[in-house]
Structure formats: structure tokens, C-alpha cells
Amino acid sequence: MVSAGRPRPRYVQRFTLTERIVHWIHASAFFALLGSGLILYLPALSIAVGRRPLIKDIHFYTGLGWAGALVLVVLLGNRRALLRTAREIDLFDRDDRRFLGGELSAPQGRFNAGQKVNAIVTAAFAVLLFASGLLLWFGERDTDIRLGGTLYLHDVLMYASVVIVLGHLYLALIHRSTRHSLRGMILGSVREDWAREHHAKWRGR
Amino acid sequence: MTVNDDLPDSPRENLGARRVGRAGFLGIVGAGAATLFFGKQISSVTSRLTKPFASATGLSGIVPSGGWRIYTVAATMPVFDPATWRLRIDGLVRHPVELSYDQLVALPRAEQVSTFHCVTGWTVTGVHWAGVRFHDLLALADPLPSARAAHFVSAEIPYDDYLPLSDLALSDVMLAYEMDGGPLPQEHGAPVRVVIPEMYGYKNVKWVQQITLVDAQSEGYWEQRGYDINAIVGHSNGYA
Numbered sequence A: 001m002v003s004a005g006r007p008r009p010r011y012v013q014r015f016t017l018t019e020r021i022v023h024w025i026h027a028s029a030f031f032a033l034l035g036s037g038l039i040l041y042l043p044a045l046s047i048a049v050g051r052r053p054l055i056k057d058i059h060f061y062t063g064l065g066w067a068g069a070l071v072l073v074v075l076l077g078n079r080r081a082l083l084r085t086a087r088e089i090d091l092f093d094r095d096d097r098r099f100l101g102g103e104l105s106a107p108q109g110r111f112n113a114g115q116k117v118n119a120i121v122t123a124a125f126a127v128l129l130f131a132s133g134l135l136l137w138f139g140e141r142d143t144d145i146r147l148g149g150t151l152y153l154h155d156v157l158m159y160a161s162v163v164i165v166l167g168h169l170y171l172a173l174i175h176r177s178t179r180h181s182l183r184g185m186i187l188g189s190v191r192e193d194w195a196r197e198h199h200a201k202w203r204g205r
Numbered sequence B: 001m002t003v004n005d006d007l008p009d010s011p012r013e014n015l016g017a018r019r020v021g022r023a024g025f026l027g028i029v030g031a032g033a034a035t036l037f038f039g040k041q042i043s044s045v046t047s048r049l050t051k052p053f054a055s056a057t058g059l060s061g062i063v064p065s066g067g068w069r070i071y072t073v074a075a076t077m078p079v080f081d082p083a084t085w086r087l088r089i090d091g092l093v094r095h096p097v098e099l100s101y102d103q104l105v106a107l108p109r110a111e112q113v114s115t116f117h118c119v120t121g122w123t124v125t126g127v128h129w130a131g132v133r134f135h136d137l138l139a140l141a142d143p144l145p146s147a148r149a150a151h152f153v154s155a156e157i158p159y160d161d162y163l164p165l166s167d168l169a170l171s172d173v174m175l176a177y178e179m180d181g182g183p184l185p186q187e188h189g190a191p192v193r194v195v196i197p198e199m200y201g202y203k204n205v206k207w208v209q210q211i212t213l214v215d216a217q218s219e220g221y222w223e224q225r226g227y228d229i230n231a232i233v234g235h236s237n238g239y240a
Helices: A017-041 A043-049 A052-076 A079-090 A094-100 A113-139 A150-174 A181-187 A192-198 B021-056 B101-105 B134-139
Strands: A010-013 A189-191 B002-004 B087-091 B097-099 B110-117 B123-133 B149-154 B160-164 B174-179 B193-195 B208-214
Touching: A010 A192, A017 A043, A017 A052, A017 A079, A017 A113, A017 A150, A017 A181, A052 A113, A079 A113, A079 B021, A094 A113, A113 A150, A113 B021, A150 A181, A150 B021, A181 A189, A189 A192, B097 B101, B101 B174, B123 B134, B134 B174, B134 B208
Parallel strands: A010 B002, B087 B208
Antiparallel strands: A010 A189, B087 B097, B110 B123, B123 B174, B149 B160, B149 B208, B174 B193
């Protein structure tokens, strides 16, 4: 199908609306929590902003809203798509192991192995940040559930998350060969030729 | 533009495929859960590693690696004005007094290096304090024999807390007006705060503006919210 000049790009659906909503809930909540959390955590910001009780409330209820929104999406969204995504992320084959070993030309599925690792780490961090956040909030009200490492865990996960998100932003916004994937996360579809090149086992050669 | 809006397909070939993603997920969650219980020990090792780096790069003022966090309960921090600031000592005393900042720092000066423990799990070691011992301070008001405890009222309303007079008599307890070689910074309670290293930070009242002697200690700000009245480091507030 060649019209005058360049061929029209064909697009293929990579993410369902449900998957995209999960991603953007997570992304927006992350930055809201990071911003309010840093005000509570960094002395210079704590001093500049003040209003600690208000910022604490914003941080806590943003966290609750984030978890609640994810639960709602799972209840009301396309669970079949979410399950399929989870199954794909769970599965690491020989090519995935080659990819993680540095052989980036190893053919990849709808998610490459790095994206799978990112998703797994992000999900685990989300569970731990939510749990340690709840412990901090309720530990302040009932000292019986105060655990010595809660604050430390919450802080370390924050630092690690920032590093991961910076890498994720670089690949999604700046790196030439991967930044097209941002289109898939916004509109759902990606160029078929791009998909063939980067996700050969999903879209064939 | 042509869009195939069918559902994304699953991968076609899965040579040597193993379901290991869930193991990774559970492994990270498990390691994190263990950190809840052993984080204190781990953080003492990591802060020893990160502290020299943070001080060398000047990051210690920005990132609280082994350093302070600023906790407040009001919307804004009290502002210290040396011209108008007064410390009032009253209650079960023969002579209630009001001291200006200059009168306070003219009292016998004490210095100490001690460790500051916060009940939320962070610790700052080697803090250099200078200030007044309570023996010298309270003597100005001549406490009555019935006085057993001091009620510290902060300018950060509604913060307050209590300490028994017997604890105020400990050798490393003071009302501090200097910290690490300079006047007490605003965020640490300028111009004066209580320093009692034996107890968690919430007993180390910042922005003290009034000390009222009473016959028994009562519940302060955090104790009304579930914290222990006796805030001995390592032996209160859920710590064994």
C-alpha cells in the first residue's frame, strides 16, 4: 500500500485502555507522593514550606487515593488484559535472559526483559511503600505497631524509585530507539515497523 | 493511519521460558519486610558509609543521611525576636521570673556532646550543645518542695510536654541555646530547646517559652496521641 511518496505507517495496538490507566495513575501518584514526601523529608524543604500537618495529610491521602484508584481499575477495568500482561511479565525465556545479559538484539515479546524487570520491581516497591507508609501513619498513633526499620525502608525505596524513574524517563522521552513507546502508553498503538524491530516475538519479523 | 485495535498478542516463542517474575516480586517484598525489623541495624552500617560522602560533597545539608529531619506540628515555625523574647518560669515556685535572652545566656554555661534519638527511627550522633543546666535555671525561681515536674510550653502552639524534676537533674540534661558551635537554628527551636539525650526527641521540646512547675507530670502533645510519657530511648514506644 504505497501512496504518493512515503508509505503510510501502520499502527498496532500495544496497550489497552486499562493498562494505560494503571500506568498513568501510578505515574501521577508517584510524582505527587514524591513531591509531598520530599517536603516532609528534606530539612531545607521542610523549613521552606512549613505546614507539616497539611503536607502529611496530602501525602497520606494521596497514597490512599493511589491504592484505591488501582483497586477500582482492577474491579472495573479489563481484567483479562491485566492478567495477560501479568502473565507476560512473569515469564522469562531464553531470549529474555540473553537480553538481560547485555545482548540487546535478542528478539523480545510485547515487553522486553528490561521492561519486565522494571514492572516487577515497581510493583514490589509499590507494595512496600504502601505498607511502610501505613505503618508510619498508624505507628504514630499506636506505638505497638512501630517497627524500627519502617522509616529507613520507606526512605531507601524512595531513593531507589527515583533512580529507576529517571532511567525510565530517559528511555521513554530521550533515547531515540525507545522513545516511540511513549506513544503506545498514551494512545495505545505503536508503529508496526517499530514493533517488529523492537518486539519481534510479539509482532513477527 | 490504520489502527489494528485487536488485543495485544502474547509472545509467540517461549524457548526455555520460566515463570520467575513472581519469585522476583516476592523476593523484593520479602527483603523489604525483613528490613522493617532489621532496618535499624542496616541503617547504622549504611549511614557510616554514606556520611563521609554526604559531608564531603556538601549534600549533608540537603539529604538527611544520618542527619536531622525537621518535625513540626504547627503550620509555621515560631520566629525568635531577641528584643521581645522572654522565658517565663512559674507554677510551684516562690518567685516567678521572666528572663530575657541576654539574662539567660549570662547564666553559668554548660556544654556537652550527646546523641539525639528520634522515636521514628533516626539518630544523630555527636551533637554539640551549649546551654544552661536546669539546676541553675530553676534556682532563680526558687521551686517549692511540692514541685515534682516541669511543664514545658512551646511557642509552637499547641506543643508542650512534661519532665520530672528528677530527670532534669541528670548530668547531661539542659536548656540549650547553642548547637554545633552556633546559636540554636530556628528549625531546632530557637532560641532555646530542652536537651535530654536519654529520651526520644519529642521530650526535647523546641521553642520553649514557658516552664511551669507542677506537682506531677501529665500528658504532653504526643502522649495525648498515644506516645509513652516515659520516653526512655530503647525502652518505650514499642521498642523493647
